[in-house]
Amino acid sequence: MELSKRQHKIIEIVKTEGPITxxxxxxxxHLTRATLRPDLAILTMAGFLEARPRVGYFYSxxxxxxxxxxxxxxxxxxxxxxxxxxxxxKTSVYDAICTMFLEDVGTxxxxxxxxxxxGVLSRKDLLKAAMGNHELTAVPVSVVxxxxxxxxxxxxxxxxxHAAGQMMRHQVDSVPVVRIAGxxxxxxxxxxxxxxxxxxxxxxxxxxxx
Ligand code: ADP
Numbered sequence: 001m002e003l004s005k006r007q008h009k010i011i012e013i014v015k016t017e018g019p020i021t022x023x024x025x026x027x028x029x030h031l032t033r034a035t036l037r038p039d040l041a042i043l044t045m046a047g048f049l050e051a052r053p054r055v056g057y058f059y060s061x062x063x064x065x066x067x068x069x070x071x072x073x074x075x076x077x078x079x080x081x082x083x084x085x086x087x088x089x090k091t092s093v094y095d096a097i098c099t100m101f102l103e104d105v106g107t108x109x110x111x112x113x114x115x116x117x118x119g120v121l122s123r124k125d126l127l128k129a130a131m132g133n134h135e136l137t138a139v140p141v142s143v144v145x146x147x148x149x150x151x152x153x154x155x156x157x158x159x160x161x162h163a164a165g166q167m168m169r170h171q172v173d174s175v176p177v178v179r180i181a182g183x184x185x186x187x188x189x190x191x192x193x194x195x196x197x198x199x200x201x202x203x204x205x206x207x208x209x210x
Contacts (some may be wrong), residue, residue: 003048007039011059014049018058025057075160075200081177081190086111087141089118093129094136096121107174109188110145117153117178117188119145153178154192160200163192 003011006029013025022040026033040057043049047067049057062070085103087096089112096108100123110119121141129144130136152170154163154177166175177190 004039007043010039010043011048014057015059019052019056021056072204073159073161077154077158077160077163077177077192078156080160080196080200081192082196084109084176084188084191086115086188088112089142090140092137093126093139093141093144096141097126097130097136100126107191107193109176109191110141111188115187116181117148117151117176117186119147120151120176121145122173151176153186155179160192160197164197167194
């Protein structure tokens with residue numbers, strides 16, 4: 001975010017003289033406290049200044065860059081996850097391809113029982129299965145999927161940066177969000193995809209609040 005000339009001046013005053021009260025800052029700038037209030041609120045919310053009751057304002061010592069990094073690292077999987085599209089292990093490759101088109105997703109998750117994650121199907125997994133095979137209605141997805149325990153997952157309390165790092169490191173387009181459901185059993189409760197990361201990036205760029 002672009003700071004105004006006055007906001008830069010306020011930061012300089014607080015840097016050299018803090019802790020300092022809003023009255024004292026206002027005096028130095030020949031302004032009223034009421035005029036300064038929105039600037040002080042912005043600078044405090046953005047993390048440049050800190051305010052302590054009965055003490056005044058002081059400089060947080062954090063650069064805009066540091067604040068941006070902290071903000072990015074505070075984005076959590078639980079706030080960005082989207083709905084996973086799932087099929088059963090016995091679903092045919094043909095039906096899985098139809099589901100991928102109808103649901104407009106690039107990855108399907110395979111489950112058994114009560115949403116217990118057992119596999120992942122990417123576009124290329126299904127293409128590979130379809131090449132030269134004319135019996136797609138007879139082949140279950142369980143024979144072409146990538147299966148547990150080889151699936152890279154993430155949890156609700158992971159950061160979005162961690163989930164994005166997993167996708168990059170393992171060169172996959174998405175990671176399922178899971179929670180433990182028993183011995184070696186994981187319930188699928190969401191997904192984080194490259195699109196999720198692009199959305200978060202656009203939100204940051206368009207609506208940056210620091
Ligand atoms: P595509 O194959 O369409 O390029 P991906 O890069 O996502 O899509 O998938 C590459 C391979 O990795 C596929 O065989 C897929 O089954 C597997 N895969 C996809 N997501 C994961 C994941 N989260 N963990 C482990 N393997 C995965």
